[in-house]
Amino acid sequence: MEVDCAIDSEYADEIAALLAPPSPQAVQDYFDQLLRTRKCCSLKVEHRGQQGKGVYANKVFEEGELVLKDQMLVGAQHSSNKMDCLVCSHCFRFIGSIELQIGRKLYFESLGFVATEGNSHRNQAFSHASGESCSREMSEDEDKDTGACSDTDMKDKLILPNDVIESLMDGHLVLPCSEKFTLPSVISCPGGCEEEHYCSISCAEADWETSHSLLCMGVKQDDSRRNALLKFIEHSNGTNDIFLLAAKVISSTILKYKSLKLSHVEDQKQLKKSNGVDQSSFSLLLDAWKPISMAFKRRWWECISLPDDVGSKNETSFRMQIKELAFKSLQLLKKAIFDKDCAPLFSLEIYGHVIGMFELNNLDLVVASPVEDYFIFIDDLPHPEKEEVDRITRPFLDALGDDYSICCQGTAFFPIQSCMNHSCSPNAKAFKRDEDRDGQAVITTMRLISEGEEITISYIDEDLPYEERQALLADYGFVCKCQKCVVEEP
Ligand SMILES: [Zn+2]
Ligand SMILES: [Zn+2]
Ligand SMILES: [Zn+2]
Numbered sequence: 001m002e003v004d005c006a007i008d009s010e011y012a013d014e015i016a017a018l019l020a021p022p023s024p025q026a027v028q029d030y031f032d033q034l035l036r037t038r039k040c041c042s043l044k045v046e047h048r049g050q051q052g053k054g055v056y057a058n059k060v061f062e063e064g065e066l067v068l069k070d071q072m073l074v075g076a077q078h079s080s081n082k083m084d085c086l087v088c089s090h091c092f093r094f095i096g097s098i099e100l101q102i103g104r105k106l107y108f109e110s111l112g113f114v115a116t117e118g119n120s121h122r123n124q125a126f127s128h129a130s131g132e133s134c135s136r137e138m139s140e141d142e143d144k145d146t147g148a149c150s151d152t153d154m155k156d157k158l159i160l161p162n163d164v165i166e167s168l169m170d171g172h173l174v175l176p177c178s179e180k181f182t183l184p185s186v187i188s189c190p191g192g193c194e195e196e197h198y199c200s201i202s203c204a205e206a207d208w209e210t211s212h213s214l215l216c217m218g219v220k221q222d223d224s225r226r227n228a229l230l231k232f233i234e235h236s237n238g239t240n241d242i243f244l245l246a247a248k249v250i251s252s253t254i255l256k257y258k259s260l261k262l263s264h265v266e267d268q269k270q271l272k273k274s275n276g277v278d279q280s281s282f283s284l285l286l287d288a289w290k291p292i293s294m295a296f297k298r299r300w301w302e303c304i305s306l307p308d309d310v311g312s313k314n315e316t317s318f319r320m321q322i323k324e325l326a327f328k329s330l331q332l333l334k335k336a337i338f339d340k341d342c343a344p345l346f347s348l349e350i351y352g353h354v355i356g357m358f359e360l361n362n363l364d365l366v367v368a369s370p371v372e373d374y375f376i377f378i379d380d381l382p383h384p385e386k387e388e389v390d391r392i393t394r395p396f397l398d399a400l401g402d403d404y405s406i407c408c409q410g411t412a413f414f415p416i417q418s419c420m421n422h423s424c425s426p427n428a429k430a431f432k433r434d435e436d437r438d439g440q441a442v443i444t445t446m447r448l449i450s451e452g453e454e455i456t457i458s459y460i461d462e463d464l465p466y467e468e469r470q471a472l473l474a475d476y477g478f479v480c481k482c483q484k485c486v487v488e489e490p
Helices: 006-010 012-019 024-037 079-083 098-110 122-126 140-145 151-156 162-169 201-215 223-239 242-274 281-293 312-337 340-346 348-361 370-380 385-405 466-474 483-488
Strands: 043-048 052-057 066-070 074-077 363-367 408-413 428-430 441-445 454-457
Touching (some): 006 348, 012 340, 074 079, 074 242, 098 162, 098 385, 242 312, 242 340, 242 348, 242 408, 281 340, 312 340, 340 348, 348 408, 370 385
Antiparallel strands (some): 052 454, 363 408
């Protein structure tokens, strides 16, 4: 397969400018601004010599204190998880009702869709996933059983009649006590697609403006673009849904560019009056690209970890295959959303770096399910109310089986969290509290942190032996020299 991308040679200078690492000062300014707009004055992102950037405490943090709630730059629910959980496509809150969540899941199961762990792609196993889990600490059993629904599970499950499932979905069947777990109503996509749903008009509009208007497959999209998008999405679903995230990045950069251009045209009218200097279109594209320029490091096919079943002598051909896969995906995306003004964004170099950014920096997106809360609540009811309610709800729990507690799962990129460096004895962790019911990353401290101290998290299971830790961290491209590693180094 030909992986020479014409755009790469035609726009070599522009691509080089987009990929040039920002100066330490530019990095500092960007994060100062970001922390200010988020009113997050207790943290500071600093660029310190060889270490690169890191997050530092601007005050003393007590043990167990909230350090950061980080709004994602871009994220997506795993395609396979969409059958299990209906969430807002922008903030990832659960929406609809307890009945709708249960009915919808059983409906998809009755059609033969089987719940999965949602994370079927090997590369994503290496995202910064280890720390973040559903809000409550699950028992060992639950933890293991979440997701994967094997044949034996299916046999154990009670099958409910279709009309019962339907009445759950259409709101005719109301479960006892479900009013204690009300969820926001489902708002449809303004473009008329059936794929995305929202918790509010403001989430629908924000998603539309940031990326979905280019990627929507609804009736308002023109036919040729819709068909091209469909091919791109099918390819992503069949290979790796990291491409869907990359598409969101490209789309949001194009849309940001367009809005900058629009306000720039307005400014120009003013400038002409005052004889000011014009700013070229390309510098607007650089501006739109800035949040991404802070994050990428390496090309995907260079940083992806070698799967266990690929020996080192096949490494070159494996990496070439990955590059070809990215090229194929890029061509499909280009057919769907190409924009002449933003042509350099459709180069393989840029695409490779964007996907590489997800490969190296992602945190799993996890939001605990209210359906789990609901059944726990029923289980905790006092006697004899519990028995009464249980008589009604038991068949639904039996129909759901172990999957009743499946949480919303996806992948996202969080700009501030991604600046946090690794330590094998971290002082903070990504951990959702009971009240954290949306897609933001939540970082809390594990011990007292003094002012000026660096805030660290663990990218891996820090309880593993030294050798295994270093092997896992090698996938992130560094050798860990944390205190624990220095002590344990043989
Ligand atoms: Zn929302
Ligand atoms: Zn849509
Ligand atoms: Zn270490």
